[in-house]
Amino acid sequence: MQIFLAPMEGVVDHLMRDMLTQIGGFDLCVTEFVRVVNQLHPKKTFYKICPELHHNGFTPAGTPVRVQLLGQEPCWLAENALRAIELGSHGLDLNFGCPAKTVNKSKGGAVLLKEPQALYDIVSAVRQAVPAQHIVSAKIRLGFDDTSLALENADAITQAGANLLTVHARTKVDGYKPPAYWDWIAKIKAHSPISLIANGEIWSAQDAKHCRQQSATDDIMLGRGALSLPNLARCIKYDEAPMTWEELKRLLIKYSGYEIFGDKGRYYPNRIKQWLGYLQREYSQAEVLFQQIRTLRDSQDIVRQIER
Known part of the structure; x- marks a missing residue:
């Protein structure tokens, strides 16, 4: 089992990554997104969102960090992806799950889940730009309004060449309201051969156990749960008692x-x-x-x- 620390804009920055990875239990962190519109960002943009790049892409505790990009233009996302890799990012992640209205209005994040072809074009361009030895991953929700395109979206990302797919088991409309529909991850797994990471509504070691059972997936991503219980990753991985x-x-x-x-x-x-x-x-x-x-x-x- 691998445990990933989720990107949370305005919450999980490099300071929080440093602290949580020092507590331990995480195998990789994903940064807050770099918004890509119509330019190749200067290096300082990547260093600002991911200061760990100054140290070969690792937190002080030695946990690798992966830069996340958000946008809609395949060519610009590809160029920025390559720059992130060249600066030391441990792979490249694409955000297709952000539910924020301001992001969705500018055709970024979860709104792209309405267009499987757009997902394919973006992932394909980034995969072609990023050297083969580096992982290209993506994060999605089950859909925008509903789950009708969940399997098609996962298939588009798989066919485009991504190595890894994180599924937040709710739609954009669901927001962060419980429950998370972990069983949908198992449906995606049965449909697409891509490696999956389960995300959503994991607050305890027991939640993680149920999530892994229902999703038929070993690897998980923690977000709000890790902020609510800072040693949650260790509770899950090592059966450690919750922090007093x-x-x-x-x-x-x-x-x-x-x-x-x-x-x-x-x-x-x-x-x-x-x-x-x-x-x-x-x-x-x-x-x-x-x-x-x-x-x-x-x-x-x-x-x-x-x-x-």
Whole structure:
């Protein structure tokens, strides 16, 4: 079993990747997407979204990182894919799952699931541009409005030459509402020979077990679950006990140091509150702490409150 850390725009940046991979259990991370329209991005764009490229594409803990691209133009996606590989990305991922309205309006993300031919053209162009020894992967949902094109979309991506397909087992219209339809991944597996990764609604080791059984797939991707329970990957892979609140508090203080002294320090108050929002699912103490720091704006005041 391999466990991948999901791309989550504005949430799982290089600092969060660093921290979660130091806890352990992840085999690969995928970055937030680089939006591609009609140009070859300068190298600094890739270094900004993936500073790990300065270190051969690995987090400080040694976990490989894969750059993700989002867009609709095959030729420009192909050129940017090659640049990402040349800079050290461990393969290249294509985003066909983002449900954001602003992204979909500009014909990016999940809206492309309405057009299997567009998926084929994009993946084919990227596969031809990226040297064969590097993995080209894609992330999809089960569809946009419904699942009527799920098998056709998976087949288009497979026929275009992708090596790996992550399936978020919900449609765009489903958003993030439970349940995730893991059994649909098994249907895709029976239809297409491409290697699959199951994603969606995995919050615990028990969820991961059920997901793997229903999807008939070994490999999984964790997103919100890893933010709600930071050692979830280890709970799944090594049967480790969930992190205690005291352990988590130490982690929050460590993360505070990353954020305050990192290149995004000015965003720290908002980022720590955002993370506490995810942690509330697993820790009632996180809701109490959130209420205590909700109106605070100074980073040091927030850290002092956590330490108390």
